[in-house]
Amino acid sequence: MRWNLTSDRVPQAWFNIAPHLPEPLQPPLHPGTREPIGPDDLTPLFPMALIGQEMSAEPWIDIPGEVMDILRLWRPTPLVRARRLEEALDTPARIYYKDESVSPAGSHKPNTAVPQAFYNKAEGIGRLTTETGAGQWGSALSFASALFGLECKVYMVRASYQQKPYRRVMMETWGGSVEPSPVDDPDQPGSLGSAISDAVRDAVSRDDSHYSLGSVLNHVLLHQTVIGLEAKEQLALAGEERPDIVIACCGGGSNLGGLAFPFVPDADVELLAVEPSSCPTLTEGRFEYDFGDTAGLTPLLAMYTLGHDFIPPSIHAGGLRYHGVSPIISNLVKAGRMRVVAYPQGKVFDAAVQFARTQGTIPAPETSHAIRATIDEALRAKEEGVERVILFGYSGHGLLDLSAYDDYLHGRLIE
Ligand SMILES: *Cc1c(COP(=O)(O)O)cnc(C)c1O
Numbered sequence: 001m002r003w004n005l006t007s008d009r010v011p012q013a014w015f016n017i018a019p020h021l022p023e024p025l026q027p028p029l030h031p032g033t034r035e036p037i038g039p040d041d042l043t044p045l046f047p048m049a050l051i052g053q054e055m056s057a058e059p060w061i062d063i064p065g066e067v068m069d070i071l072r073l074w075r076p077t078p079l080v081r082a083r084r085l086e087e088a089l090d091t092p093a094r095i096y097y098k099d100e101s102v103s104p105a106g107s108h109k110p111n112t113a114v115p116q117a118f119y120n121k122a123e124g125i126g127r128l129t130t131e132t133g134a135g136q137w138g139s140a141l142s143f144a145s146a147l148f149g150l151e152c153k154v155y156m157v158r159a160s161y162q163q164k165p166y167r168r169v170m171m172e173t174w175g176g177s178v179e180p181s182p183v184d185d186p187d188q189p190g191s192l193g194s195a196i197s198d199a200v201r202d203a204v205s206r207d208d209s210h211y212s213l214g215s216v217l218n219h220v221l222l223h224q225t226v227i228g229l230e231a232k233e234q235l236a237l238a239g240e241e242r243p244d245i246v247i248a249c250c251g252g253g254s255n256l257g258g259l260a261f262p263f264v265p266d267a268d269v270e271l272l273a274v275e276p277s278s279c280p281t282l283t284e285g286r287f288e289y290d291f292g293d294t295a296g297l298t299p300l301l302a303m304y305t306l307g308h309d310f311i312p313p314s315i316h317a318g319g320l321r322y323h324g325v326s327p328i329i330s331n332l333v334k335a336g337r338m339r340v341v342a343y344p345q346g347k348v349f350d351a352a353v354q355f356a357r358t359q360g361t362i363p364a365p366e367t368s369h370a371i372r373a374t375i376d377e378a379l380r381a382k383e384e385g386v387e388r389v390i391l392f393g394y395s396g397h398g399l400l401d402l403s404a405y406d407d408y409l410h411g412r413l414i415e
Pocket residue numbers: 107108109136137214215216249250251252253254255256319320364366367395396397
C-alpha cells in the first residue's frame with residue numbers, strides 16, 4: 001500500500017513546464033513603467049540563478065548536489081494507496097496520494113526553501129526576508145536558512161501571529177526572527193499581500209538581504225516538480241500506467257504545479273485545482289495583470305486575481321488565502337488544460353475527518369480541499385461504475401491546525 005524509493009532516486013533535475021505550455025507566458029511588467037521587466041529589475045530581490053530559472057526555456061534544470069543531499073533528509077517521499085478510504089467509499093477507483101507531510105516543516109514547502117537558500121548563499125547573501133500567513137512558509141524558510149547559516153526575517157500576518165503561536169516557535173527554534181505584519185499599523189489583522197510588501201521593503205533597503213517567495217513564481221513551482229517526478233516513478237512501481245486524474249489544492253499553486261506539471265505532456269491525464277469558495281481566485285477571479293502584494297511594489301503578473309486589495313475572510317486554510325495565483329497555473333486553466341473546483345470549508349472538514357478516521361493521519365486544512373475533491377471523484381467513479389486511478393497531493397499534516405478541527409468538531413466553524 002506504500003511505495004518508497006531509495007535515497008539515490010531523488011530526482012537529479014527539475015522539470016521545466018515552460019516548453020510544454022499551451023500558449024507562451026505573458027512577461028511580468030515593471031510596477032512603475034508597465035514595460036516588460038528584465039533580469040536587472042529583479043537583482044535587488046533575487047539571486048541571478050533564480051532569475052535565470054524564472055525565465056528559463058530549458059526543458060530540464062540540474063539540481064545542485066548540495067541541494068539533493070539536503071532533500072535526502074526526507075525525500076523521496078512515500079506514495080501511498082488510500083485503500084481504507086476506498087473501502088469506506090465502496091468505490092472502484094484506486095486512490096493514491098503523494099505524502100509531502102513527512103518533511104521537517106510538515107509540508108511540501110521545504111522543496112523550494114532549500115534551493116532558494118542555497119542559491120542566495122552561493123551569491124554572497126547573508127540574510128533572507130519573507131512573509132508568512134499561517135506560518136508554513138516561514139517555518140520552511142527558517143529551516144532551510146539554518147542549514148545554510150543564513151539569517152531569516154519573517155513578516156507574519158498579525159492575526160496568525162496572535163492566534164497561532166506554535167509555528168512562530170518552530171521558526172524561532174530554527175533561528176528565524178518573526179515580526180507581526182503590517183509593521184506600521186498594529187491595529188490591522190494583516191494579509192499575505194501586506195506581509196509581502198513589508199518583506200520586499202526590508203529586502204531592498206539592505207545590501208546583505210534578498211527576498212524569498214514561497215509560491216506563485218515560476219522558479220518556485222519548478223523546484224516543486226520533484227513531487228510529480230517521484231510520483232510518476234512510484235505509480236509505475238504500483239503497476240499503474242498513468243493516473244486518470246491528478247488533484248491538488250491551490251493557493252499560489254506550488255504543490256499543485258509540483259505534482260501536476262510532469263503529467264502535462266500526457267494529454268490523457270486530467271488535472272484538477274481545488275480552492276476554497278471563500279477565496280475563489282481561479283473560479284471567480286479575472287485573468288489580468290495584477291500586483292503580487294497590497295502596496296503595489298512587486299512586478300505585475302498575468303494571472304487570475306481577485307484584485308490585490310482583496311482581503312480574504314480568515315478561513316482556517318491560511319495557505320489558500322491569496323488574491324492571485326501562479327501565472328503558469330493561470331495559463332493552464334485559461335487554455336482549458338486544467339479544471340477548477342471550489343468548496344466551502346464545512347465540506348472540506350467533513351472530508352478531512354473521514355480521511356483521518358480511515359487512513360489515520362490528520363491532514364492540513366489546505367490538503368483537505370484536495371481530499372474533498374478526491375472523495376467526490378471517487379464517488380462519481382462509483383456512480384458511473386468505472387475504475388479510475390486518482391492521484392492527489394497530500395501537501396501537509398494538520399497537527400498544528402488542531403484549533404480548526406476543534407471548531408469543526410464543536411460546531412464553531414464559520415462558512
Ligand atoms: C502553503 C500550503 C499550501 C498552499 O500553497 P500552494 O503554493 O498553493 O501549494 C497547501 N498546503 C499546505 C500544507 C501548505 O502549507
